[in-house]
Amino acid sequence: MLAGRAIQVPGDLGLKAGACGSDVCVAWVMPSGQAWYDGARPGMRILSLNGEDARAAVGIQPLREAELLSPSGRSLRANVTVGAIALPWARNCLWLTGALFALLGAVVLVRRPDAPVARLFGMFTGFTSVALAVSPAAGGPHAAWSLVVQYLSLLGLAASLPAFAAAFVGDSRGSRTALRYFWLAGGLLSIGYLTSAFIRPSFYSVVRIGFVVFFVGGIFSALVVLARKALARGSRHSARDARLALSGIACGTLPFVGLSLIPLYAVHKDLVPARLTAVLWGVIPLTFAYAILRHQVLGIRRLVHRGMVHGITTVVTLAVMCLLVVAVDSRVDGILRATNAAWVTAALLALGALLFHVLSRGVRSLVDRFFYPGGVDSGTLLAAMRDDLVGSAQVGEVVASMVTRLRDSLRLEAVILFLGTNAETLRVTASAGSRADETITFVRPRLLETDFGANGLSEMRWNSDVLLIARLETGSRALGFLALGPKERGEIFLREERRLVETVTPILALAIRETSLLSELREVSERLTDAEEAERGRIARDLHDGPLQKAILLGGGAADGMLRDRKGVARELVAELRELCARLRPAILDDLGLVPALEWLLEQTAQGFTVTPRLTLRGMTEDDRLAPGTELALFRVTQEAVSNALKHGHARSIHVSLTRTINGVELSVTDDGNGSAMAGDPMRGLGIPGMRERLRQVGGSVSIASDRRTGTMVSARIPYVVHGEQ
Numbered sequence: 001m002l003a004g005r006a007i008q009v010p011g012d013l014g015l016k017a018g019a020c021g022s023d024v025c026v027a028w029v030m031p032s033g034q035a036w037y038d039g040a041r042p043g044m045r046i047l048s049l050n051g052e053d054a055r056a057a058v059g060i061q062p063l064r065e066a067e068l069l070s071p072s073g074r075s076l077r078a079n080v081t082v083g084a085i086a087l088p089w090a091r092n093c094l095w096l097t098g099a100l101f102a103l104l105g106a107v108v109l110v111r112r113p114d115a116p117v118a119r120l121f122g123m124f125t126g127f128t129s130v131a132l133a134v135s136p137a138a139g140g141p142h143a144a145w146s147l148v149v150q151y152l153s154l155l156g157l158a159a160s161l162p163a164f165a166a167a168f169v170g171d172s173r174g175s176r177t178a179l180r181y182f183w184l185a186g187g188l189l190s191i192g193y194l195t196s197a198f199i200r201p202s203f204y205s206v207v208r209i210g211f212v213v214f215f216v217g218g219i220f221s222a223l224v225v226l227a228r229k230a231l232a233r234g235s236r237h238s239a240r241d242a243r244l245a246l247s248g249i250a251c252g253t254l255p256f257v258g259l260s261l262i263p264l265y266a267v268h269k270d271l272v273p274a275r276l277t278a279v280l281w282g283v284i285p286l287t288f289a290y291a292i293l294r295h296q297v298l299g300i301r302r303l304v305h306r307g308m309v310h311g312i313t314t315v316v317t318l319a320v321m322c323l324l325v326v327a328v329d330s331r332v333d334g335i336l337r338a339t340n341a342a343w344v345t346a347a348l349l350a351l352g353a354l355l356f357h358v359l360s361r362g363v364r365s366l367v368d369r370f371f372y373p374g375g376v377d378s379g380t381l382l383a384a385m386r387d388d389l390v391g392s393a394q395v396g397e398v399v400a401s402m403v404t405r406l407r408d409s410l411r412l413e414a415v416i417l418f419l420g421t422n423a424e425t426l427r428v429t430a431s432a433g434s435r436a437d438e439t440i441t442f443v444r445p446r447l448l449e450t451d452f453g454a455n456g457l458s459e460m461r462w463n464s465d466v467l468l469i470a471r472l473e474t475g476s477r478a479l480g481f482l483a484l485g486p487k488e489r490g491e492i493f494l495r496e497e498r499r500l501v502e503t504v505t506p507i508l509a510l511a512i513r514e515t516s517l518l519s520e521l522r523e524v525s526e527r528l529t530d531a532e533e534a535e536r537g538r539i540a541r542d543l544h545d546g547p548l549q550k551a552i553l554l555g556g557g558a559a560d561g562m563l564r565d566r567k568g569v570a571r572e573l574v575a576e577l578r579e580l581c582a583r584l585r586p587a588i589l590d591d592l593g594l595v596p597a598l599e600w601l602l603e604q605t606a607q608g609f610t611v612t613p614r615l616t617l618r619g620m621t622e623d624d625r626l627a628p629g630t631e632l633a634l635f636r637v638t639q640e641a642v643s644n645a646l647k648h649g650h651a652r653s654i655h656v657s658l659t660r661t662i663n664g665v666e667l668s669v670t671d672d673g674n675g676s677a678m679a680g681d682p683m684r685g686l687g688i689p690g691m692r693e694r695l696r697q698v699g700g701s702v703s704i705a706s707d708r709r710t711g712t713m714v715s716a717r718i719p720y721v722v723h724g725e726q
Helices: 002-008 088-109 115-141 143-169 176-198 201-229 236-269 279-293 306-331 335-338 341-371 378-391 397-411 436-447 494-543 545-556 568-584 587-591 596-609 628-647 687-697
Strands: 015-018 023-029 046-048 067-071 075-079 417-421 425-433 458-462 465-474 477-484 613-616 651-658 663-670 701-707 711-719
Touching: 015 046, 088 279, 115 143, 115 279, 143 176, 143 201, 143 236, 176 201, 201 236, 236 279, 236 613, 335 613, 378 397, 378 494, 397 417, 397 425, 397 494, 417 436, 425 436, 436 458, 436 465, 436 477, 458 494, 465 494, 477 494, 587 596, 587 628, 596 613, 596 628, 596 651, 628 651, 628 663, 628 687, 628 711, 687 701, 687 711
Parallel strands: 613 651
Antiparallel strands: 015 023, 023 046, 046 067, 067 075, 417 425, 417 477, 458 465, 465 477, 651 663, 663 711, 701 711
C-alpha cells in the first residue's frame, strides 16, 4: 500500500539544498536515490532547481529536476523518471512474487512454530517479501523510506538464507561460529548504511561495495551448504530434500545476482532488467510448496488445514464487507449526509460488523459442508460409550472399546490411554490407530512435564501436527492421561472436537475408576477365599505340630519315663496357644485399644528382626478408643505395612505415626528401605487391595508413596469415631 502511494504522488530527487557562501550546494543526497544515480554528491554546486535559478527556487518541494556542477566543472542534470519497474504489470508481478513468499512463510510458521528451521525460513521469506513489495517505490518515483526498507530487508535476506540452509541440512551447530560472524557483518553494514543515509552520504560509496559482497556471499554460502548435503552419502531422504531446496534457491537467485545485481553495481548497467530477474525469485516458494506437498519437507505433512482455510475465508469475507461499506458510504448523499455525516458512517460500520458476523458463520458452514463433510456426531458417540459401560464389567474391554470409538469419531491416527501418575507407574493401558507406536514413543517422555489448563486439556506439538492431551481424574484423584492425535491428513482439532473431548474425558475416567473397582473387588474376593483356605491350612499345621502333640503327651500318649515334667509341657502348651491366638487377633486390641496394640506389634517386630521401630502420637493417648472396626482396620494396615517393609523393603528403621485431627484419624507408616515394599502391580497379592478394602469398609482411604532413595510411606485416613458410636 505504501509503495503504491509513493508511485502515485509526484517524485522526489532525494536531495536537499543548502547555502555555501553566495551559491547553493547539495547539502544531502539519499544513497541509491534518483539524484545519487544521476551523479549528485554532497558539496556539488546547484545551478537550477525545477528549471528555475537555484537561489530563487530553494525550498520548492518536491524537487523533480536539478542542474548541478561537478567538481571537474562538468554540468550534470538529475531528473525524476519513472523506470520500467514502476510500470503496472512489473509492479503487480513483483507484488505477486512477494505475496507468494509471505504466504508460504506464514503457512510454515503456523504449521511449525516450535521448529528453529521453520522460524528461519519465515524470516527469510519475510525479508524477501518486504524487499519485493517496496521495490516498485524504490525503482520509480520514490520516498526515502522505501530505499531504507529495501536495503535493510535485502541485508536481512542475505543474513537469514545461510542460517536457514544450515538448519535445513541439520548443520546449524557446526556452522554456528561462521553464522555469527555473518550476522555481525550484516549489522555493521546496516549501521554503515544508516550513517550514510542520514549523516554522511559520501560514505555510501564504500558501503555499497560491502553490500554487494555480503549479498552475493550470503546466497552462495547457502548454495554451498545445500550442495554439500545434496552430494553427501547419507540419508536418501535428506539428500533429496537438499537437492530440491538447492534447485529452487539456485534458479530463483542466480539470474538476479549474475545478470542484474553484479552488473548494476560493477558497470552501472544490468544485463537483464531487474524487473524480470526479480520475478524469478517466485521459483523458490513454488519449489518449497511442491517439496512440502510431495515429500513433507520441514516436517509438514499437509500445507493447509481446515483452520487455515477458515482463517482465509474470514479475511476474504472481512475484505468484501469493507469494500461494501466503502461503496455504500460513497453513494450516500443528500440531506442525510450533509446533516448527520458522522452518524451515517457509524451506522454503516455497525451494520457492516453485524453482516460480517452473520456472513462469516455462513461461509464457514458452507466450507465445512462442501470441503469437509462428515462432522463429529457427539450424540452417537456418547450413546455408544454408555452402551459400553452397561454392556461389560471388564475394564480392559470397556477402555479398549471407548478408545476405538474416539479414534473413529474424531478421525485420529492414534489414541493412547496412559494410567499412572509418575515415571514408575505410568503404563499404556489401551491404544488404537495406525501411528500408535510412534506416538507412544514421542509422548511418553514428555507426558509428565505437560502443563494443563483449567479444562484439563493441553496441546503438544509434534512437527507440524498437534496432539491433544487430556488429564484423567475423578474428583481429586488423578488416574492417568489420554493422548489423542495426530488427526488424519494433518488436520487440527476444532473447537467442537475439543469440547467433545472435555465431555468424554470425565466419563472415561469414571468408567476406568468404577470398572477398576469392580474388577479389583472381584479379584480381592477370590483371593480372600484362597487366603482363608490357606490360613485354615496354616492354623491346622500349627495346631498339629505344636499344641496337639503336647496335648497327646499330657493325655497319656507317652510313657511316664519319657514325660518327667508334665507342668512344663502344660506351660509350653499354654504359651503356644496364646501365641497362636495373638497372631489371629491380639487380645490387647480388644482389651486396651489401638495404641497399646501398636506398641505390642512394634515390640514383637523389634524382638524378631534387626530393625528399630518407633511410634509417635499426635493428639491421642493410650486411653483413647476408636470404633472396633476402625481400630482393627488401622491395626491390620500397620501390620501389613510393617511386614512388607521387612520382607520386601529390607528396612532398618520403621516409624509409625498416629495423629488425631479435627476431621479424623491419620496413620502413616514410613520406612527407610529400598522402596520396593509396595512395588509391583497393586492388583497382585492381597497387600494393597486388602488395605484399601479394609479402610473402605470404615469410610477411609489409603495412599502409598514409594521411592528407592527415601523408602516407602503408607498413609491411611479414617473419619474419627468415638468408641461405641457409629
